[in-house]
Amino acid sequence: MRGRWRLIGRLVQAAGRGDVVSRHELLSVRGHSVAWAFPLLLLVGIAAADITTGAFEIISWTVLVPGVAAAICGVRATAVFAVVAVVVYVFADTVWQHRDETGLPGLVLVTLGGAIAVVAAAVRVGGEQRMLHMRDIADATRRTVLRPLPVGFGGLDHAAVYLSADTEARVGGDFYDIQPGPHGTRVLVGDVQGKGLGAVDTAAALLGTFRETAYHEPDLATVAERLEIRMRRHRARTAALGRSDGDRFATAVLIGFSDDLPDVVDAVVFGHEPPLAVGPAGVRALPAVGGLPLGMSDLVAGSPVPPVCRPALAADETLLLVSDGVTEARDPGGCFYRHAEEIARAVAADPSNAAPSRLVALVRDGTLRHCRGRLVDDTTVFAVRRRGVPADG
Structure with missing residues (x-):
């Protein structure tokens, strides 16, 4: 139980370092970001579900993939997932013949969702950069007030x-x-x-x-x-x-x-x-x-x-x-x-x-x-x- 509260103490201190830093630490393994793994797994899961579930047209859910990427990945990674989501959708809609085609409306939905996700990622990353800059200023202030x-x-x-x-x-x-x-x-x-x-x-x-x-x-x-x-x-x-x-x-x-x-x-x-x-x-x-x-x-x-x-x-x-x-x-x-x-x-x-x-x-x-x-x-x-x-x- 005491170890649990030591962990909470470290989490509180991590929160004090800023949500951006804490999220990056949680989505990193040995200093390398693994944020891309989550939208990739989602994309694979949607494609697999669409193949195995012929009666349920789940392929349109690929619109969620760039949205998830926009929340945790950078702008480039989000753009890549937006393009990949469209490619997977088109491939599934035209090659896999286990169901009727969803047609143009579904394609427009996935394409528009990817574009919006890229814009959202750009806004988020810009906000994080400003927050990190303010964090650096706050760190300088802390070193003045509470010097090491x-x-x-x-x-x-x-x-x-x-x-x-x-x-x-x-x-x-x-x-x-x-x-x-x-x-x-x-x-x-x-x-x-x-x-x-x-x-x-x-x-x-x-x-x-x-x-x-x-x-x-x-x-x-x-x-x-x-x-x-x-x-x-x-x-x-x-x-x-x-x-x-x-x-x-x-x-x-x-x-x-x-x-x-x-x-x-x-x-x-x-x-x-x-x-x-x-x-x-x-x-x-x-x-x-x-x-x-x-x-x-x-x-x-x-x-x-x-x-x-x-x-x-x-x-x-x-x-x-x-x-x-x-x-x-x-x-x-x-x-x-x-x-x-x-x-x-x-x-x-x-x-x-x-x-x-x-x-x-x-x-x-x-x-x-x-x-x-x-x-x-x-x-x-x-x-x-x-x-x-x-x-x-």
């Missing part, structure tokens, strides 16, 4: 999964990054309110500020303050442009790892789900004082950002951060997914499940299993811990 992280980046083992609730989308408002620097390694995970390009724009603005300040600023509180200021500036700009998303905000968790403090981390929580510390000893919520989301500090007087907390974190504990796609996942009965409980059972059964890569896969599969693969929000699962922990730890 090298193995062991900043002295941390990490793993991440991002699943879009919209299978046509490739990026959303969820974001994460790791930034090493002279003052330690900082981690940022967050979720911008709302969807669409506005959410992507906001996430990119926050990540740009994080990558600069996390490297240069020695105090994590200053990094947090700069993120808050950047969010307010971004909101002011979008509002001045007259955009409807000028009141957008973001929840986030900012974590600081320091080589001088190997048993603790610094944490700032901006209205986000508190991180979980997962290790062989069990699962616990990281004790950190939460505050308002980014962009909402003007609603209260006093400190503009939440305080920096310094909770203990053992060397063999992994920090797990998830977005609303996990915490708000529901089953058909409306019950929320309790990922902490499932993680606790998995780690108790096998402590190696606390490793970032296994932990992320566990939460991803559990979320998809709980909601039956129907995500209602973009889903991010991010796990990180200090390097040097044994693989079975």
Whole structure:
């Protein structure tokens, strides 16, 4: 059963890569397209049925062959099948004498159907090419917002999964990054309110500020303050442009790892789900004082950002951060997914499940299993811990 949901997870990710790419992958064997086999088998089947069924004039069904080809093959292949369908029809109508001829109306039907199929294939292929171009643009955007992280980046083992609730989308408002620097390694995970390009724009603005300040600023509180200021500036700009998303905000968790403090981390929580510390000893919520989301500090007087907390974190504990796609996942009965409980059972059964890569896969599969693969929000699962922990730890 668990393997089934891993398969669903891969299918969801494949859908996120685009329907065109997924269809081409399904219709390929060892990198070679076999889409032509389906209309060919249909044509052979129709011809065979017409030969063996003398009382039923099924040869006119060859009009379906170029139609099927138009749906899955290229323009040239569709044109070839359109011509072959006409040839087979004429041959069957004039050579096979086991029934009366269907005459000119049937020939016009097959010829016209083939011509329409070729035009339909040309329109479809043109649309797919435009979609693939837009996919390339979206990929470039994703690499900017969710840039690839090298193995062991900043002295941390990490793993991440991002699943879009919209299978046509490739990026959303969820974001994460790791930034090493002279003052330690900082981690940022967050979720911008709302969807669409506005959410992507906001996430990119926050990540740009994080990558600069996390490297240069020695105090994590200053990094947090700069993120808050950047969010307010971004909101002011979008509002001045007259955009409807000028009141957008973001929840986030900012974590600081320091080589001088190997048993603790610094944490700032901006209205986000508190991180979980997962290790062989069990699962616990990281004790950190939460505050308002980014962009909402003007609603209260006093400190503009939440305080920096310094909770203990053992060397063999992994920090797990998830977005609303996990915490708000529901089953058909409306019950929320309790990922902490499932993680606790998995780690108790096998402590190696606390490793970032296994932990992320566990939460991803559990979320998809709980909601039956129907995500209602973009889903991010991010796990990180200090390097040097044994693989079975």
